[in-house]
Amino acid sequence: MIRIEKRISNSQNLKSLAKFFSFVIGILISLFFLKFLGIGLIDLIKNIYYDAFGSIYSFTELLIKMVPLLICSIGVSFAFKMKLWNIGSEGQLYIGALASSLIAIYIPLNSHYLMIFLMFLAAFIAGGLWSGLAGFLKVKLNVNEIIVTLLMNYIAILIVDYLVYGPLKDPEGFNFPYSKKFTDIAKLSTFGDTRLHTGIVLAIFLLILYYILMEKSVWGYEVRVIGSNPNAARYAGININKNILIIMILSGGVSALAGFTEVSGVLHRLQHSISPGYGYTAIIIAWLSNQNSIGILFSSLFMALIFLAGDTLQLNYQIPISMVNAFQGILLFTLLTGDFFINHKITMKRRKNA
Amino acid sequence: MEKILELKEISKKFGNFQANKNISFDLYKGEILTILGENGAGKSTLMNIITGFYRSDDGEIYVNGKKVTLTSPKDAIKHGIGMVHQHFMLVKNLTVFENLLVALKDKRFIINKNRYANIFLNIFKKFNLNIDLDLPLWKLSIGEQQWIEIIKLLINDCQILILDEPTTLLTPQETEFLFKFLFELKKEGKSIIFISHKIKEVMEVSDRIVILKKGEVVSILNKEDFNENRISHLMVGTVLKNKYDKDVKPSDDLLLEISNLYAKNDKGLADLQDFNLVVRKSEILGIAGISGNGQKALAEVLTGLKDPYKGKISLNGIDITYGTARQKYIHGIAHIPEDRKAMGIAPDLTVEENLILKNFKDKELGGILLNRKNINRYANDLVEKFNIQYGVKNAPVRLLSGGNIQKVIIARELSENPTILVALYPTRGLDIGSQEFIHQTIIEHQKKGMSTIYISEDLDELFKISDRIAVIFRGKNMGYFEPDNVDKKTIGKMMGGIIKDD
Ligand SMILES: Nc1ncnc2c1ncn2[C@@H]1O[C@H](COP(=O)(O)OP(=O)(O)OP(=O)(O)O)[C@@H](O)[C@H]1O
Ligand SMILES: [Mg+2]
Numbered sequence: 001m002i003r004i005e006k007r008i009s010n011s012q013n014l015k016s017l018a019k020f021f022s023f024v025i026g027i028l029i030s031l032f033f034l035k036f037l038g039i040g041l042i043d044l045i046k047n048i049y050y051d052a053f054g055s056i057y058s059f060t061e062l063l064i065k066m067v068p069l070l071i072c073s074i075g076v077s078f079a080f081k082m083k084l085w086n087i088g089s090e091g092q093l094y095i096g097a098l099a100s101s102l103i104a105i106y107i108p109l110n111s112h113y114l115m116i117f118l119m120f121l122a123a124f125i126a127g128g129l130w131s132g133l134a135g136f137l138k139v140k141l142n143v144n145e146i147i148v149t150l151l152m153n154y155i156a157i158l159i160v161d162y163l164v165y166g167p168l169k170d171p172e173g174f175n176f177p178y179s180k181k182f183t184d185i186a187k188l189s190t191f192g193d194t195r196l197h198t199g200i201v202l203a204i205f206l207l208i209l210y211y212i213l214m215e216k217s218v219w220g221y222e223v224r225v226i227g228s229n230p231n232a233a234r235y236a237g238i239n240i241n242k243n244i245l246i247i248m249i250l251s252g253g254v255s256a257l258a259g260f261t262e263v264s265g266v267l268h269r270l271q272h273s274i275s276p277g278y279g280y281t282a283i284i285i286a287w288l289s290n291q292n293s294i295g296i297l298f299s300s301l302f303m304a305l306i307f308l309a310g311d312t313l314q315l316n317y318q319i320p321i322s323m324v325n326a327f328q329g330i331l332l333f334t335l336l337t338g339d340f341f342i343n344h345k346i347t348m349k350r351r352k353n354a
Numbered sequence: 355m356e357k358i359l360e361l362k363e364i365s366k367k368f369g370n371f372q373a374n375k376n377i378s379f380d381l382y383k384g385e386i387l388t389i390l391g392e393n394g395a396g397k398s399t400l401m402n403i404i405t406g407f408y409r410s411d412d413g414e415i416y417v418n419g420k421k422v423t424l425t426s427p428k429d430a431i432k433h434g435i436g437m438v439h440q441h442f443m444l445v446k447n448l449t450v451f452e453n454l455l456v457a458l459k460d461k462r463f464i465i466n467k468n469r470y471a472n473i474f475l476n477i478f479k480k481f482n483l484n485i486d487l488d489l490p491l492w493k494l495s496i497g498e499q500q501w502i503e504i505i506k507l508l509i510n511d512c513q514i515l516i517l518d519e520p521t522t523l524l525t526p527q528e529t530e531f532l533f534k535f536l537f538e539l540k541k542e543g544k545s546i547i548f549i550s551h552k553i554k555e556v557m558e559v560s561d562r563i564v565i566l567k568k569g570e571v572v573s574i575l576n577k578e579d580f581n582e583n584r585i586s587h588l589m590v591g592t593v594l595k596n597k598y599d600k601d602v603k604p605s606d607d608l609l610l611e612i613s614n615l616y617a618k619n620d621k622g623l624a625d626l627q628d629f630n631l632v633v634r635k636s637e638i639l640g641i642a643g644i645s646g647n648g649q650k651a652l653a654e655v656l657t658g659l660k661d662p663y664k665g666k667i668s669l670n671g672i673d674i675t676y677g678t679a680r681q682k683y684i685h686g687i688a689h690i691p692e693d694r695k696a697m698g699i700a701p702d703l704t705v706e707e708n709l710i711l712k713n714f715k716d717k718e719l720g721g722i723l724l725n726r727k728n729i730n731r732y733a734n735d736l737v738e739k740f741n742i743q744y745g746v747k748n749a750p751v752r753l754l755s756g757g758n759i760q761k762v763i764i765a766r767e768l769s770e771n772p773t774i775l776v777a778l779y780p781t782r783g784l785d786i787g788s789q790e791f792i793h794q795t796i797i798e799h800q801k802k803g804m805s806t807i808y809i810s811e812d813l814d815e816l817f818k819i820s821d822r823i824a825v826i827f828r829g830k831n832m833g834y835f836e837p838d839n840v841d842k843k844t845i846g847k848m849m850g851g852i853i854k855d856d
Contacts, residue, residue: 216724218720232699232700
């Protein structure tokens with residue numbers, strides 16, 4: 001029988017602090033491993049620092065990685081607020097990317113804004129329908145949304161793969177699994193000389209929208225009541241099934257927008273492996289941040305830094321990608337462990353005494 | 355007498371809120387000690403400290419004269435201290451056997467089912483309990499679940515048993531049985547700390563009473579000093595009334611008419627059978643009955659959570675058994691549910707957010723965006739009026755004390771001026787001051803024309819507040835009585851199914 005004293009709201013600062021320390025510990029463990037691989041640590045830290053904060057340009061590179069993470073975690077958070085476990089963000093991102101790309105490739109338009117708007121809309125609708133299906137199955141047949149959204153990730157990724165290896169493959173692309181490159185009309189504009197695209201504006205806008213909807217709106221209140229106790233919600237006359245559908249559509253639609261910003265803002269085409277797992281990481285972000293808007297923002301930035309450090313390791317030190325993934329795993333592990341100990345004060349004390 | 359437990363200057367803060375302050379008292383061997391106090395006085399908190407769930411900020415605990423540090427419930431069990439919580443901690447999907455096994459302190463690595471089953475059955479036999487070890491827990495009645503909780507302590511050889519409001523959910527018969535059981539344990543030399551809001555039973559079972567107020571001990575009474583008025587005065591500063599002088603009479607107009615109603619329960623068995631009931635305008639109709647005789651189904655049918663399969667309900671002459679008329683009627687109804695944690699609240703939301711659960715669609719409170727200013731004003735009014743003690747500001751409502759959660763629900767339900775209130779055991783777990791306040795509030799609303807269906811098994815309470823009392827037995831209405839023209843004994847017998855007795 002493990003019962004624990006939950007810490008209460010007023011220790012918010014302590015929580016952030018503890019999260020930060022868990023993060024540092026995770027980094028230290030990773031560095032320890034890297035030391036074994038014969039890498040100069042000071043040198044490495046310098047490199048990562050340089051790659052992330054060394055110049056305006058490098059900082060914008062960090063932000064570029066943050067955009068899809070931020071958008072996906074907002075999408076996931078919508079669902080998590082209602083205790084609907086949408087873990088299909090990755091697949092939804094792919095579907096969004098696909099829908100945007102189809103518009104960019106097949107619809108000849110001259111207006112940049114109209115094109116971008118259509119790509120945006122296509123991504124949102126496609127992603128919304130995609131995960132709405134999981135909501136529909138839950139409402140109609142009481143099928144667990146975790147399983148459905150998870151399995152649909154693979155379907156989405158494989159559909160995109162099939163298309164870029166087959167029908168959508170660029171004939172002049174030297175047989176790479178790439179689609180044709182988009183025309184400039186279908187590309188998001190960038191800030192100055194950097195690669196940072198206007199997708200970041202969309203991401204911030206979505207975050208503000210998320211905050212207002214969840215914390216300020218009557219509808220968000222309904223969602224939170226359902227998340228906290230569906231019986232109480234039913235009793236208060238809140239329509240649960242309707243909200244399951246809305247939330248799943250919204251959650252998938254928003255996640256799919258990350259696919260739109262990736263193809264339109266960064267890759268400028270549809271291709272194999274658009275995302276290194278942004279959608280999966282978003283689940284962690286949504287969870288770590290407790291679906292709190294500011295928390296989502298900072299956690300996304302943190303996670304973006306980890307992705308960026310991964311690039312540095314690969315490029316500068318020829319560390320294989322699997323090693324990079326392992327480090328991400330370590331970080332995750334310390335963060336989760338840290339989180340556990342923050343919330344479960346007594347348990348920690350007990351270990352010490354026993 | 356031998357001291358088995360000594361508390362010295364125990365203090366505990368949650369954030370800025372002082373839940374326990376410098377609490378000291380002793381517990382003797384073979385004694386039943388009761389902690390009395392208002393909702394939110396800090397009783398459960400203190401018990402949680404003694405059993406290692408919480409750590410006190412200050413103070414010392416001695417067991418058998420030796421100072422101990424309790425950092426977990428396991429620690430407490432090691433020192434022979436165990437607790438039955440206000441909200442049970444059983445695993446509903448496991449069987450009785452498995453639940454007991456999980457709780458067992460020292461078990462061998464390889465489980466010999468028969469061996470343990472025998473140990474458990476022996477204890478059952480000793481106390482005349484008849485419970486099937488292989489039954490999943492959710493099939494047990496609340497009373498039976500309570501026994502399992504207590505037996506969990508006995509198999510671990512606890513010498514100090516703490517029972518946090520064990521009688522709140524029990525029928526009078528079950529309560530009596532429990533007390534016999536406690537006396538038995540006492541004879542064996544075990545010590546018991548008991549918490550309850552029912553002063554009568556407290557006076558019956560306790561050897562001593564410790565009265566807590568706002569986290570501090572205000573007085574410790576010995577058996578010879580027990581006196582109902584004195585106790586209630588010490589506790590809440592008022593003396594209890596035996597009957598309210600109501601200057602309001604129910605009108606002769608019928609409001610709600612239920613005829614030949616049938617409803618099934620979750621297990622598909624008939625819960626209401628040929629049930630008839632008439633409620634008049636601005637009447638408080640008490641429904642007496644032993645829990646489990648169809649009260650829950652009645653409340654659920656009346657509040658729209660369940661549909662009847664036969665029969666008719668009409669309101670002001672309009673058939674509201676099914677369809678949209680039913681929806682409309684349900685909207686004007688207030689409901690105090692039996693299971694407050696499962697139905698009445700959204701536990702992770704704040705007190706404010708829970709208080710608006712019924713009327714958050716009102717224009718002043720929302721529309722599209724929540725109007726935090728108005729919501730706070732509205733909620734503060736209710737918090738003040740119903741004296742809801744919520745400790746830390748903006749804390750989720752699940753951290754409130756049991757009685758205060760109940761107050762949140764009642765405040766919310768009565769705030770909307772409903773036409774009918776269906777109240778299921780509304781004062782369960784409330785301190786006597788709050789009970790009286792709830793009664794007064796219901797009478798207040800009666801003046802404004804509200805009718806109340808007041809379901810309870812506490813006859814004292816029913817006689818105090820009702821204009822008429824109906825008795826429910828096996829899903830049937832056994833008849834109506836006026837509290838002035840009948841005695842509690844007769845009603846008590848009818849609750850047990852005995853109709854005429856001369
Ligand atoms: N974990 C916690 N965090 C914050 N506040 C708490 C916590 N536990 C209890 N409180 C607050 O401490 C006060 C005392 O609570 P406690 O549960 O001890 O009351 P109680 O005397 O058992 O009341 P009741 O008779 O209603 O059960 C309450 O105001 C409650 O809101
Ligand atoms: Mg309590």
